[in-house]
Amino acid sequence: MTGFAARLTPREVEALSTMDWFLHAYPSRVYRLQTTHTPEFLGLRLPSHGMWNESNMGEGIIIGLLDTGVTPGHPSYDDHGMPPPPAKWKGRCDLNASACNNKLIGARSFISYDGRKRRSASTPVDEDGHGTHTSSTAAGAFVKRANVNGFAPGVAAGMAPRAHIAAYKVCHEDSCMGHDMLAALDAAVDDGVDVISFSIAADPIAQGTFNAISKGVFISCSAGNEGPDPGLVNNDAPWLLTVGASTTDRVFLASVKLGNGRKLDGESLHRPLSFKPKMLPLVYPGFVTATIINHGTAMHRPHSPDVASFSSRGPSQITPGILKPDIIGPGVNILAGWNSQAFALLSGTSMSCPHLSGIAALIKKAHPGWSPAAIKSAIMTTASVTDNTGGPILDEQHRPADLFAVGAGHVNARQAIDPGLVYDLTPEDYVPYLCGLGYNDSAVSALTRKPVRCSSLKSISQGELNYPSISVTLQANSWKSVSYTRTVTNVGKPTSIYAVKVDMPKGVSASVTPTTLSFEKVNQKKSFSISFRRSGGRSGRVGGxxxxxxxxxxxxxxxSIRLK
Incomplete structure (x- = not known):
């Protein structure tokens, strides 16, 4: 047993702390959820070289979703043509026998009944809709004639439409308890899932998710919906893929036409059949008249993707030496399954997270031997930093978005399946990093579930972790260089040569040694060092x-460079 949940008074916790087996007690807080065109937008459907062709749409991969449950019988869970789950699957379905199938292979509730919640919370049925939406985004089956009140018509599908879905209900009425989530995380790992999708803002899940990546399970998490203010990013442990939200090139156009002929463009998902575009008086100011004109669904919006205003920004408050979020993906007006109706259009990092979960499942299918860190690196180092006009990705104020908004950039699924090189990490590689954060032996041991003595290890700083992005702080009035070492693994052609290119902002210089990396075989590793030095007196945060x-x-x- 690695832990348990109990209702204790502070005095009882203090008494427990004297036991020789005691490591840590964590309060179980309440956390909140982070609330079909994207396969085309992300290039998954391309007939000749799309990611679906190279990954067989994720067939045989199991995606576990910690959310509000599932809606039995929803068309997104149709299993037509689906094979049975792989033999490693150890989970179960607590729905009626006919509700689960070869698509929806597992459904369990981890909500503990304590007298305040309805007993229906103990079933995996989704009373909210959020879990149905996220699971169908990650791995929903093809559903024809999907739409919401006539908007966004077409074929709906998840990112990995042939992957299996396992649902773990941990939220009820927008409340998600920490101990329920930790129990579900352990169960999902034991059940045999390959990917866990976690659309909840809950920093204390680090312990459960470290156990998951130690067993080879990839974790995709929401960055949170507290943007655009800086420093509010959630789920920022370095072994997690932290996902921010972006727009797509689809909009639902509507205009307000004023009596003086002026037109103000916007969006609307409300189009009552009885409404006629007749000029009506405005409440304020009363002397103008106006009307609303609906233009319907429009595609190929310029300057897309851009960063959603609500998407949480870095820097991380816990580990500022690790750039977070890691990536952004589609999270605005996403069409996917719902409980009270067939489909719904929702926005949030809850929606961008399962996009990346599904893409990770596709990469896992194409490269079954890759570690969670290798998959994460492939997603990050191939990300796009430009929009569909060739310009920089913009923020909500139509200015170039900074690194704390986009991380490595916008996911580029077609490139992520063939990244060339990856920055790999084993679970053991995180231990010197954790010791370097100043945690004591018992805290690190509780997290890793193994005995750790930091005094016997060589601790490393945050910037020294073999991470796909780099964060560095250069002190004021100091021209001393700061150097980091990184190691890359060749996952491309056996024989290949890479040359380095470094772009630095004004006031900073950088050098890399060596300047070329030559590989003779697959999985060969090469190391390089990069040194930074101030060359000017400016301060603030800049990027290269x-x-x-x-x-x-x-x-x-x-x-990411901080000039103090």
Whole structure:
């Protein structure tokens, strides 16, 4: 047993702390949820070289979703043509026998009944809709004629439409208890899931998720919906993929036409059949008249993607030396399954998170031997930093978005399946990093579930972790250089040569040694060092990039620089 949940008074916790087996007691807080065109927008459906072709749509991969449950019988869970789950699957379905199938292979509730919640919370049925939406976004089956009140018509599908879904209900009426989530995380790992999708803002899940990545399970988490203010990013442990939200190129156009002929463009999902575009008086100011004109669904909006205003920004308050969020993905007006109606359009990092969960499942299918860190690196180093006009990705004020809004950039699924090089990490590699944060032996042991003595290890700083992005702080009035070492693994052609390209902002210089990396076989590792030095007196936060370029690949790492 690695832990238990109990209702204790502070005095009882104090008494427990004297036991020789006691490591830590964590309060179980309440957390909140972070609330079909995207397969085309992300290039998954391309007939000749789309990611679906190279990954067989994620067939055989199991995605576990910690959320509000599922809606039995929803068309997104249709299992037509689906094979049975792989033999490693150990989970169960607590719905009626006919509700689960080869698509929806598992459904359990982990909500503890304490007298305040309805007993219906103990079933995996989704009373909210959120869990149905996220699970169908990650791995929903193809559903024809999907729409919401006539908007966004077409075929709906998840990112990995042939992957299996296992649902773990941990939220009820928008409340998610920490101990329920930790229990579900352990159960999902024991059940045999390959990917966990976690659309809840809950920093204390670090312990359960570290156990998951130690067993080879990839974790995708919401960055949170507290943007655009800085420093509010959630789920920022370095072994998690922290996902922010972006727009797509689809909009639902509507205009307000004023009596003086002026037109104000916007969006609307409300189009009552009885409404006629007749000029009516405005409440304020009363002397103008106006009307609303609906234009319907429009595609190929310029300057997309851009960063959603609500998407939480870095820097991380816990680990500012790790750039967070890691990536952004589609999270605005996403069409997916719902409980009270067939489909709904929702926005939030809850919606962007399962997009990345599904894409991770596709990569896992194409590269079953890759670690969670390798999959994460592939997603980050191939991300796009430009929009569909070729300009920089913009924020909610139509200005170039900074690194704390986009992380490595917008997910580029077609490139992520073939990244060339990856920055890999084992679970053991995080231990010197945790010791370097100043945690004591018992805290690190509780997190890793193994005995750890930090005094016997060589601790490392946050910037020294072999991470796909780089964060560095350069002190004022000091021209001393700061150097980090990184190691890359060749997952592309056996014989390949990469040359380095570094772009630095004014006031900072950087050098890389060596300047070329030559590989002779797959899985060969090469190390390099990068040194930073101030060359000016400015202060603030600036960004740069490091690229390793071969004939076929560009392996890009964003660099966040703090000039004190």
């Amino acid at each position: 990039q490091l690229r390793w370029v071969s004939r076929k690949h560009v392996v890009r790492s964003p660099i």
